[in-house]
Amino acid sequence: MERTFIILKPDCMEKKLAGTVLSRFEKAGLKIVACKMQQLTDSLLREHYSHLTDKPFFGFLCDYMKKMPVIMAILEGEDAIAKVRELLGPTKSADAPAGTIRGDYGDKSIVTFNVCHASDSPESAAAEIKRFFANNEIF
Numbered sequence: 766m767e768r769t770f771i772i773l774k775p776d777c778m779e780k781k782l783a784g785t786v787l788s789r790f791e792k793a794g795l796k797i798v799a800c801k802m803q804q805l806t807d808s809l810l811r812e813h814y815s816h817l818t819d820k821p822f823f824g825f826l827c828d829y830m831k832k833m834p835v836i837m838a839i840l841e842g843e844d845a846i847a848k849v850r851e852l853l854g855p856t857k858s859a860d861a862p863a864g865t866i867r868g869d870y871g872d873k874s875i876v877t878f879n880v881c882h883a884s885d886s887p888e889s890a891a892a893e894i895k896r897f898f899a900n901n902e903i904f
């Protein structure tokens with residue numbers, strides 16, 4: 766059993782796709798063990814996207830990620846980290862095949878608006894779960 770961390774990003778919230786996206790994860794056998802709604806801040810985003818702070822799109826990404834409350838969750842299941850990344854598809858929605866979450870719902874022209882974040886490794890999953898959830902919020 767493995768746990769991974771997801772964020773339903775502002776474009777997902779705006780398009781009212783939260784239920785649809787969570788349902789894809791549940792149908793794939795993943796279980797929601799934590800879930801909350803929160804508006805992200807610059808300081809959280811600087812930590813969360815620390816690998817991107819020197820990129821030209823970093824300011825645009827942060828402005829977008831903090832513009833409205835998002836849903837964050839922890840999903841549990843066998844091979845959860847790889848499984849959720851596979852369900853999402855690649856970062857660029859334009860490159861994501863139909864049937865993946867980003868392929869079906871992401872913005873094909875603006876890379877930033879790609880519906881959902883998911884941890885990309887056991888190390889990032891552990892760090893992200895710790896960053897965004899207290900132990901007593903995980904069930």
Ligand code: UDP
Binds near residue numbers: 817822826878882
């Ligand atoms: N992003 C962007 N432009 C790019 C690459 C990434 O706006 O050229 C955004 C996009 O929202 C992506 C996020 O930055 O999901 C984090 O980038 P990362 O490379 O970690 O991709 P992910 O792990 O989300 O697939």
Ligand code: MG
Binds near residue numbers: 883885
């Ligand atoms: Mg990433």
